[in-house]
Amino acid sequence: MTGIPGHLSAGRPVPRVEDETERRVVMMCGIAGSGKTTYAQELERRGYVRLSIDEAVWARLGRDGGELDPEEYADHQARAEDDLWQELVRLMRAGRSVVLDYSFWRRATRDRYKALIESHGYRWELLYLKARPETLRRRLAARNALSGPNSVTVSDELLRSYVAGFEEPVGEGERVIPQE
Structure with missing residues (x-):
């Protein structure tokens, strides 16, 4: 397996999903x-x-959303999330298993998705990839040198705001996967 050093893909096995x-x-x-x-x-x-929020934003813009001012990016992200919500519903109705490649920063958002998932007779699994800020900085420095829908540019300033605004899941049925 190849990938950015220090990520799960750097030669380490990916932990299994429950079932x-x-x-x-x-x-x-x-x-x-x-x-x-x-x-x-x-x-x-x-x-x-x-379903990837970053890929959906890239598809809308044709470029890195990190190049936009934060308000404009948030607008594109909200529209992309609405589209992906509908796609999630469609996929559950079709009986497909789905992985949501989002950040799920806010507990209220996580709770809203859990309710939707359960209302369709599905089980949810919340996987929290927990990393220290220095680990995130190191990984983002490598990722920021790349281009593509899964390489949204994140500056140190933006990372600080992400860390400050993140609502860590605690007691929500999450499975924590520590990152190095």
């Missing part, structure tokens, strides 16, 4: 650079449908 045969939605949770996309891509190789 990959059951109808479920895996909710990736963590700050930019924590390894969510790498993990979600591995689940995609195992048969999950991956």
Whole structure:
């Protein structure tokens, strides 16, 4: 396996999801650079449908959303999330297992998705990829040199705001996967 050094793909196995045969939605949770996309891509190789907020924003813009001012980016992100919400519903109705490659920063957002998932007779699994800020900085420095829908540029200033605004899941049924 190849990938950015220090990510799950750097030669280490990806931990198993509880029961990959059951109808479920895996909710990736963590700050930019924590390894969510790498993990979600591995689940995609195992048969999950991956819905990525970063890829949806890139498809709308045709470029890195990190180049926009924060308000404009937030607007594109909100529209992309609305589209992906509808796609998630469609996929659950079709009986597909899904991995949501989002950050799930806010507990209220996580709770809203959990309710939607349960209302369709699915189980959810909240995977929190927990990383220290210095780990995130190191990974983002490597990622920022790349271009593409899964390489949204995150400056040190933006990372600080992400860390400050992140509502860490505690007691929500999450599974914590520590990152180095």
